[in-house]
Amino acid sequence: MLNKLAASELVLNDDGSVYHLNLLPEDIADKIILVGDPDRVAKVSKYFDKVEIKKNKREFYTHTGTLRGERITVMSTGIGTENIDIVMNELDALVNIDLINKEFKTEHKALELFRMGTCGSVNPDVQVDNMLVTQNVVGLDGLMHFYQDYEFENEFSRNFLEKFPYAKIKPMLYFADWSEDLGELYKDAKYHGNTATFPGFYAPQGRQLRLKALDDQFLETLNDLDITNFEMETSAIYALSKLLGHKAVTVNNVIANRRRGEFSTDHHTSEKNLIEWVLERIIN
Numbered sequence: 001m002l003n004k005l006a007a008s009e010l011v012l013n014d015d016g017s018v019y020h021l022n023l024l025p026e027d028i029a030d031k032i033i034l035v036g037d038p039d040r041v042a043k044v045s046k047y048f049d050k051v052e053i054k055k056n057k058r059e060f061y062t063h064t065g066t067l068r069g070e071r072i073t074v075m076s077t078g079i080g081t082e083n084i085d086i087v088m089n090e091l092d093a094l095v096n097i098d099l100i101n102k103e104f105k106t107e108h109k110a111l112e113l114f115r116m117g118t119c120g121s122v123n124p125d126v127q128v129d130n131m132l133v134t135q136n137v138v139g140l141d142g143l144m145h146f147y148q149d150y151e152f153e154n155e156f157s158r159n160f161l162e163k164f165p166y167a168k169i170k171p172m173l174y175f176a177d178w179s180e181d182l183g184e185l186y187k188d189a190k191y192h193g194n195t196a197t198f199p200g201f202y203a204p205q206g207r208q209l210r211l212k213a214l215d216d217q218f219l220e221t222l223n224d225l226d227i228t229n230f231e232m233e234t235s236a237i238y239a240l241s242k243l244l245g246h247k248a249v250t251v252n253n254v255i256a257n258r259r260r261g262e263f264s265t266d267h268h269t270s271e272k273n274l275i276e277w278v279l280e281r282i283i284n
C-alpha cells in the first residue's frame with residue numbers, strides 16, 4: 001500500500017476535519033466515552049468542569065472538555081456496527097495519520113475507548129436497571145470479514161462455534177474481547193458477561209412483531225452458549241480496537257430482560273446512575 005492516502009480514501013472536509021465525525025486532531029482527548037444516543041452526550045458532558053469543543057455532523061455529536069482537570073471526550077456513534085466502522089477508522093485517523101500530508105505517523109497513539117450504552121439481557125437472572133460489563137463479544141454483523149489480518153479464533157470462539165447450530169449465520173461471526181486493563185476499572189460492576197452484537201434490533205435479536213424471527217428458541221440457544229446480553233456496537237468496537245491498537249471496554253445498562261419480557265420502568269434514572277458510575281471510575 002502507498003503511504004500517501006488519496007483524497008477519495010481519507011476523505012476530509014474543507015476545514016481539514018475528518019469527513020463524518022467533522023473533527024480535527026485537537027478536538028479529541030485520548031480518553032473517549034462512546035454512547036449510541038446523541039442525546040446522551042450532553043447528559044455526560046454536563047458533569048465536565050468545562051466543555052471546550054462541541055461539534056456534530058449527522059448522528060455524530062462530540063463534546064470535549066475537562067473533568068477533575070483531565071481532558072475527556074464524549075461522542076455519539078448512533079446505532080450499529082456500520083457506524084462504528086466509521087467512528088473507529090476516523091478516530092484512529094485523527095491520532096495516527098498526519099491529515100495534512102495524508103501519511104501514516106511513525107509513532108502510534110493508543111486511545112482509551114469506553115462504550116456506555118444500553119442492552120437487553122438473555123439470561124433470565126440478569127435484572128434490568130443494572131450494569132453489565134462485556135468481557136467477550138461475538139459479532140453477528142459480519143463487519144470484520146471485510147478486513148485482512150483479523151484473528152478470528154480465541155478461547156471463547158472455539159467453544160461457541162462448536163455448539164452454534166445456525167449454519168447459515170456461522171460464516172459471518174467474529175469474536176473479540178475487552179481490554180483487560182480498562183476492564184479492571186469496572187471490576188465492581190454488578191454483572192460481567194459475554195455479549196452478542198447484532199445488525200438489527202428486531203429479528204436479529206429474536207424480536208417478532210409482524211415478522212417471524214429465525215427460531216423461537218434463539219434467545220435460549222444463545223444463553224445456553226454463555227451469551228448474557230444483546231446490543232448493536234461492541235463487537236466492532238472491540239475487534240477494530242484490537243486491529244488498530246486501541247483499548248476498549250463496554251458497560252451497558254440492562255434495560256430489557258428478554259426472557260422475562262420486562263423493560264425498565266425508569267431507564268432515565270438508571271442511565272444517570274450509569275453515567276455517574278463510569279465517570280467516577282475512568283477519571284483519576
Ligand code: R1P
Pocket residue numbers: 035036037078079080116117118119201231232233
Ligand atoms: C438500540 O435501541 C440501541 O441501543 C443500544 C444498542 O446497542 C443500539 O445502539 O445502545 P445505545 O443505547 O448506546 O444506543
Ligand code: URA
Pocket residue numbers: 118119120121201205230231232255256
Ligand atoms: N439495545 C438493544 O440492542 N437491545 C435491547 O434489547 C435493548 C437495548
